[in-house]
Amino acid sequence: xxxxHCGVKLADSEKVCPLCRTVVPVACPEQVERLYPKKKKxxxxxxxxxxxxxxxxxxxxxxxxxxxCDLQVDSAVGWSGYVMGALAVSYFCLALPGWFTRxxxxxxxxxxxxxxxxxxxxxxxxxxxxxxxxxxFPVIGVFGLIVTAVVTLLRYVRAGALxxxxxxxxxxxxxxxxxxxxxxxxxxxxxxxxxxxYPLAVLALLGGFLIFxxxxxxxxxxxxxxxxx
Amino acid sequence: xxxxxxxxxxxxLDNAAKIYPAARRRSWSNVFRLSVTLTExxxxxxxxxxxxxxxxxxxxxxxxxxxxLFWYYLQELEHAPKILPECSYPLTPMGAEETxxxxxxVIVYHKRIAxxxxxxxxxxxxxxxxxxxxxxxxxxxxxxxTIPCSxxxxxxxxxxxxxxxxxxxxxxxxxxxxxxxxxxxxxLSGTPREELALTCLQxxxxxxxxxxxxxxxxxxxxxxxxxxxxxxxxxxxxxxKIMRRKPIKVLVPVNLxxxxxxxxxxxxxLYVTPELDPRLGQYSFAEICKTVHHxxxxxxxxxQLSRVIATNVGDEKSLxxxxxxLFIKNFVMRAVFDTVGExxxxxxxxNLGMVQLPEEMAQFVDRVDFILSPQxxxxxxxxxxxxxxxxxxxxxxxxxxxxxxxSFFRALQEQGITATVQSNGG
Numbered sequence: 001x002x003x004x005h006c007g008v009k010l011a012d013s014e015k016v017c018p019l020c021r022t023v024v025p026v027a028c029p030e031q032v033e034r035l036y037p038k039k040k041k042x043x044x045x046x047x048x049x050x051x052x053x054x055x056x057x058x059x060x061x062x063x064x065x066x067x068x069c070d071l072q073v074d075s076a077v078g079w080s081g082y083v084m085g086a087l088a089v090s091y092f093c094l095a096l097p098g099w100f101t102r103x104x105x106x107x108x109x110x111x112x113x114x115x116x117x118x119x120x121x122x123x124x125x126x127x128x129x130x131x132x133x134x135x136x137f138p139v140i141g142v143f144g145l146i147v148t149a150v151v152t153l154l155r156y157v158r159a160g161a162l163x164x165x166x167x168x169x170x171x172x173x174x175x176x177x178x179x180x181x182x183x184x185x186x187x188x189x190x191x192x193x194x195x196x197x198y199p200l201a202v203l204a205l206l207g208g209f210l211i212f213x214x215x216x217x218x219x220x221x222x223x224x225x226x227x228x229x
Numbered sequence: 230x231x232x233x234x235x236x237x238x239x240x241x242l243d244n245a246a247k248i249y250p251a252a253r254r255r256s257w258s259n260v261f262r263l264s265v266t267l268t269e270x271x272x273x274x275x276x277x278x279x280x281x282x283x284x285x286x287x288x289x290x291x292x293x294x295x296x297x298l299f300w301y302y303l304q305e306l307e308h309a310p311k312i313l314p315e316c317s318y319p320l321t322p323m324g325a326e327e328t329x330x331x332x333x334x335v336i337v338y339h340k341r342i343a344x345x346x347x348x349x350x351x352x353x354x355x356x357x358x359x360x361x362x363x364x365x366x367x368x369x370x371x372x373x374x375t376i377p378c379s380x381x382x383x384x385x386x387x388x389x390x391x392x393x394x395x396x397x398x399x400x401x402x403x404x405x406x407x408x409x410x411x412x413x414x415x416x417l418s419g420t421p422r423e424e425l426a427l428t429c430l431q432x433x434x435x436x437x438x439x440x441x442x443x444x445x446x447x448x449x450x451x452x453x454x455x456x457x458x459x460x461x462x463x464x465x466x467x468x469x470k471i472m473r474r475k476p477i478k479v480l481v482p483v484n485l486x487x488x489x490x491x492x493x494x495x496x497x498x499l500y501v502t503p504e505l506d507p508r509l510g511q512y513s514f515a516e517i518c519k520t521v522h523h524x525x526x527x528x529x530x531x532x533q534l535s536r537v538i539a540t541n542v543g544d545e546k547s548l549x550x551x552x553x554x555l556f557i558k559n560f561v562m563r564a565v566f567d568t569v570g571e572x573x574x575x576x577x578x579x580n581l582g583m584v585q586l587p588e589e590m591a592q593f594v595d596r597v598d599f600i601l602s603p604q605x606x607x608x609x610x611x612x613x614x615x616x617x618x619x620x621x622x623x624x625x626x627x628x629x630x631x632x633x634x635x636s637f638f639r640a641l642q643e644q645g646i647t648a649t650v651q652s653n654g655g
Contacts, residue, residue, distance in 0.1 A: 003650075006635060006638070006639075007642070008638055008648060008649075008650045009647060009648065009649040009650065010649070010650055010651075011649055011650065011651040013651065013654075014650070014651065014652060015654070017650070018426075018428045018631060018634065018650050018651070018652035019428070019631055019634050019635040019638055019650060020631070020635055021631065033339060034653075034654060035427070035429070035651050035652065035653050035654070036315060036316070036317050036318060036319070036338070036427070036653035036654065037315055037316070037317055037338065038317060038654070039317035039424070039654075101255075102325070102326075156298050157298070158295075158297065
């Protein structure tokens with residue numbers, strides 16, 4: 001069969017000339033094998049952006065309701081500030097990365113800790129607590145640094161996940177001591193009793209065990225064999 | 230029961246492969262397809278079993294593409310990927326997510342076995358060896374025949390040789406490097422379409438070869454000349470003012486294994502870009518053939534190409550480049566690719582040549598195809614491959630207009646060459 005317009009010989013599967021788009025007057029029989037299968041209509045899926053907009057509404061709605069109630073009762077922004085702040089922090093940490101195809105935790109984790117810090121600063125200022133600089137800031141800063149370091153190393157350093165996580169547990173244990181110390185110097189009612197030794201011991205044990213697994217291959221293989229999912 | 234775990238190899242990307250992960254985007258990646266159409270329906274379960282055997286022989290191809298801190302690298306796959314069903318068009322973009330799992334696909338449709346490779350793994354010639362070997366293993370398992378390991382079919386049970394895995398660019402780089410300056414070429418454009426449109430022109434190999442010999446050129450040179458003539462005519466229509474016309478350039482890949490004693494199965498191809506300046510007046514077909522022939526003669530030799538290799542290799546050897554984190558390298562490479570890389574040619578015409586198969590296998594193979602993905606910024610590309618007495622010229626495009634294909638067909642028709650056309654119904 002030839003195209004009546006451009007003269008090219010057409011394969012039996014062609015209904016339209018691929019070169020000049022002239023319709024073939026004699027339709028090809030259905031049983032002729034096509035070069036490629038027919039286009040299937042993709043299943044309708046909820047667009048990721050639609051889901052994101054729905055999430056925004058889900059976070060905004062309680063925030064607005066709380067704000068309106070607070071304004072109605074107290075005629076000022078009081079307790080609703082905490083709710084709105086908490087919702088904003090939760091939205092940023094949980095939902096905002098969904099806008100990106102491959103959200104990079106190395107960017108989002110430190111940003112999330114910064115936002116948590118700002119939220120805590122807001123609470124400190126509203127309650128006139130005076131504990132932000134001496135307690136909350138260093139504690140959130142240390143936790144933020146540890147988590148960011150772990151996330152960055154896990155993402156960009158191929159091997160050594162056990163060492164990284166083990167090291168992080170040790171650092172977290174150390175930060176428990178720091179936290180208790182800062183609490184004792186910030187709040188008059190809190191005394192240094194040494195409770196932080198217990199989480200430190202547990203975390204140090206866990207961290208040490210993970211590092212041991214990193215070093216000792218047979219032990220690691222045994223654990224892999226025993227614990228795989 | 231103890232199970233011995235295989236140590237999986239990892240490899241640096243070869244010199245040519247480094248640009249492809251950096252340059253890709255959501256809607257485009259540099260992927261190409263090779264396929265064989267058998268005389269009978271393909272049994273997917275047998276093919277899956279044949280694939281399991283074949284991937285072990287090709288540790289540089291059966292890989293996934295991973296990110297390091299400074300460079301991408303390839304990591305061998307533990308198992309063969311699952312065979313996929315055919316889509317309504319070939320070469321769907323291979324995103325980072327997919328290549329992280331496996332950077333090639335094996336696709337079955339009725340009698341056809343197709344492999345699609347992300348270009349960082351190998352070039353057309355390496356992929357052809359893979360496809361031949363896979364098909365041989367499939368036929369052997371399906372029909373119980375013995376196919377000799379010749380004509381580019383590898384022994385599936387032998388280990389991969391180190392020379393097959395080497396980056397031959399590093400080995401054959403010349404002492405002197407070549408300049409990079411090239412003129413920007415005319416660019417085609419059209420109405421974008423979502424799915425790729427494939428148009429296959431089937432031409433009789435003997436008629437094409439005889440005509441090429443009549444002009445004293447090779448088949449690749451003849452087809453390049455026909456493509457340039459088609460592009461000249463299209464530009465003539467699109468740009469009426471002669472002095473505003475831009476050079477017509479066709480990028481022709483060159484298989485370096487024919488010029489250097491390399492056995493690598495990784496990328497080892499460069500390209501040359503024959504060029505015509507339309508401002509100089511009208512060109513006859515014989516003139517175009519002569520220009521292409523002399524250009525290729527001057528450029529396609531080991532000495533000239535070793536200079537180009539030296540230039541490309543020189544960049545990656547620089548300590549400053551090595552120390553840049555990958556995301557910065559990606560940013561820079563993509564910027565260079567977007568502003569320079571693809572502006573230097575109208576399209577690519579890649580001819581893989583005549584496919585030879587052992588007699589025991591040839592009786593089961595009906596047809597072979599080679600399809601390139603379009604360029605990132607230009608809408609067309611063209612892959613050519615010959616098998617038996619048929620040359621399959623596969624045009625791919627991401628625009629609605631099929632003017633280039635028609636114009637190319639007219640250029641062949643003027644030389645007395647007829648063609649049968651097929652498409653993916655686009």
